[in-house]
Amino acid sequence: MRESIPPATVSRLPLYLRVLGEMPKAHAMISSEQLANVAGANSAQVRKDLSYLGSYGVRGVGYDTVQLRTQIEMALGLSADLVVAIIGAGNLGSALANYKGFNDWGFSVGALFDVDAAKVGSQIDGLAVQPMSRLEDLVASAGVMIGVIATPAGAAQEVADRLVSAGVTSILNFAPTVLRVPEEVQVRRVDLSTELQILSFHLHSGRRSASAG
Amino acid sequence: MRESIPPATVSRLPLYLRVLGEMPKAHAMISSEQLANVAGANSAQVRKDLSYLGSYGVRGVGYDTVQLRTQIEMALGLSADLVVAIIGAGNLGSALANYKGFNDWGFSVGALFDVDAAKVGSQIDGLAVQPMSRLEDLVASAGVMIGVIATPAGAAQEVADRLVSAGVTSILNFAPTVLRVPEEVQVRRVDLSTELQILSFHLHSGRRSASAG
DNA sequence: TAGATTGTTAATCGATTAACAATC
DNA sequence: TAGATTGTTAATCGATTAACAATC
Numbered sequence: 001m002r003e004s005i006p007p008a009t010v011s012r013l014p015l016y017l018r019v020l021g022e023m024p025k026a027h028a029m030i031s032s033e034q035l036a037n038v039a040g041a042n043s044a045q046v047r048k049d050l051s052y053l054g055s056y057g058v059r060g061v062g063y064d065t066v067q068l069r070t071q072i073e074m075a076l077g078l079s080a081d082l083v084v085a086i087i088g089a090g091n092l093g094s095a096l097a098n099y100k101g102f103n104d105w106g107f108s109v110g111a112l113f114d115v116d117a118a119k120v121g122s123q124i125d126g127l128a129v130q131p132m133s134r135l136e137d138l139v140a141s142a143g144v145m146i147g148v149i150a151t152p153a154g155a156a157q158e159v160a161d162r163l164v165s166a167g168v169t170s171i172l173n174f175a176p177t178v179l180r181v182p183e184e185v186q187v188r189r190v191d192l193s194t195e196l197q198i199l200s201f202h203l204h205s206g207r208r209s210a211s212a213g
Numbered sequence: 214m215r216e217s218i219p220p221a222t223v224s225r226l227p228l229y230l231r232v233l234g235e236m237p238k239a240h241a242m243i244s245s246e247q248l249a250n251v252a253g254a255n256s257a258q259v260r261k262d263l264s265y266l267g268s269y270g271v272r273g274v275g276y277d278t279v280q281l282r283t284q285i286e287m288a289l290g291l292s293a294d295l296v297v298a299i300i301g302a303g304n305l306g307s308a309l310a311n312y313k314g315f316n317d318w319g320f321s322v323g324a325l326f327d328v329d330a331a332k333v334g335s336q337i338d339g340l341a342v343q344p345m346s347r348l349e350d351l352v353a354s355a356g357v358m359i360g361v362i363a364t365p366a367g368a369a370q371e372v373a374d375r376l377v378s379a380g381v382t383s384i385l386n387f388a389p390t391v392l393r394v395p396e397e398v399q400v401r402r403v404d405l406s407t408e409l410q411i412l413s414f415h416l417h418s419g420r421r422s423a424s425a426g
Numbered sequence: 427t428a429g430a431t432t433g434t435t436a437a438t439c440g441a442t443t444a445a446c447a448a449t450c
Numbered sequence: 451t452a453g454a455t456t457g458t459t460a461a462t463c464g465a466t467t468a469a470c471a472a473t474c
Binding site: 005010013014015017018019022025038039043061075076078079080081084090091092094096098099101102104105107146147157169170172176177178180186188191192193194195196197198199200201202203204206 | 227230315359370401405412
């Protein structure tokens with residue numbers, strides 16, 4: 001036990017964490033069935049997922065919500081206080097910088113960058129906008145581990161290259177483009193078009209099967 | 214052939230579309246190997262994915278990029294010109310409203326809403342901000358098929374309920390909360406915390422295996 | 427023809443889930 | 451003890467991929 005949590009499970013752990021966070025504090029125990037209902041999963045899947053963290057459930061009773069949160073946070077490495085840099089201080093970058101949920105999970109925004117000289121020096125949510133020229137030195141001095149790219153598509157690859165050169169190995173890419181990075185670098189893409197297109201498929205195929213049935 | 218494209222394939226089709234869109238126009242043919250390299254996939258997987266669309270490749274040559282785009286767009290139902298409503302005109306909602314990529318794939322923003330009376334009536338990217346009271350009638354009159362929730366977490370469930378009542382069956386949720394909706398409603402979540410937590414896991418486990426090896 | 431690449435099969439791999447003994 | 455729920459096994463299901471005949 002305890003080794004190699006499968007990717008599918010890793011991607012569901014944040015969801016469980018969110019559900020636990022939204023529960024009333026009084027609710028001290030939760031069953032796999034309840035958790036599954038809220039998370040939209042199967043109870044056997046929930047139990048299997050949680051079993052990778054160790055066996056902290058109580059038979060006949062359920063899981064202690066406080067302990068479960070702690071176990072999931074440990075598994076995800078959230079105790080480390082990871083420093084994030086946001087590149088791009090437009091609407092999207094500002095929305096990300098303003099997002100309070102960062103701190104809830106032990107992340108902090110170490111630096112915010114923009115190419116626009118007019119924005120540099122201004123404050124967004126108490127954070128000074130830095131010039132792109134300072135990317136490398138601030139990544140180093142702030143100990144940035146994760147780069148969040150919130151630039152237009154055209155600038156994203158160059159920003160990614162600079163982040164990688166500066167030693168960043170985890171990138172969250174909000175720009176609508178496919179980044180090329182060395183294979184040791186983890187990239188996660190968040191893409192509005194992709195999401196809309198997947199919804200479009202379901203609308204499309206749903207409509208088809210509805211008219212068929 | 215042609216029936217029931219598996220979910221894993223559906224979720225990769227937008228990526229192929231993006232790669233095709235980023236290619237130089239002159240490049241008339243592309244092989245599954247090339248597409249796989251850029252998309253970060255296996256060439257057999259690419260061929261299998263594309264085979265669900267029908268057999269439009271040419272043996273010994275590859276796929277016609279223009280035809281392939283058309284086939285993928287048809288499979289995803291992107292010819293339909295889907296109307297999107299954005300709820301929340303803060304930084305995130307504004308970023309989404311400003312996003313030009315919508316139109317590239319046949320989506321259009323039919324309406325943009327906000328609770329803040331000070332914002333209502335102002336224009337964002339040529340789009341008037343509407344009061345929440347008009348949600349139902351504008352969804353109906355504009356023919357909104359997809360609701361994009363860009364509100365704070367606390368408002369998201371109520372907005373979702375109103376969208377569902379108004380007949381919307383596809384929701385893209387940017388608010389950091391888990392929505393409860395009837396099962397016929399498709400919800401896709403885009404969650405910053407989730408993405409960061411998954412990156413955190415890889416940093417965490419990568420560091421562990423690096424120190425082990 | 428020789429070289430290249432598709433489309434598809436079949437093997438493999440991994441994820442989901444039903445079922446139930448263990449046990450609170 | 452009776453009822454409930456976990457942890458885990460084994461069956462099932464689905465996704466990935468190596469391999470290769472088909473064929474441009």
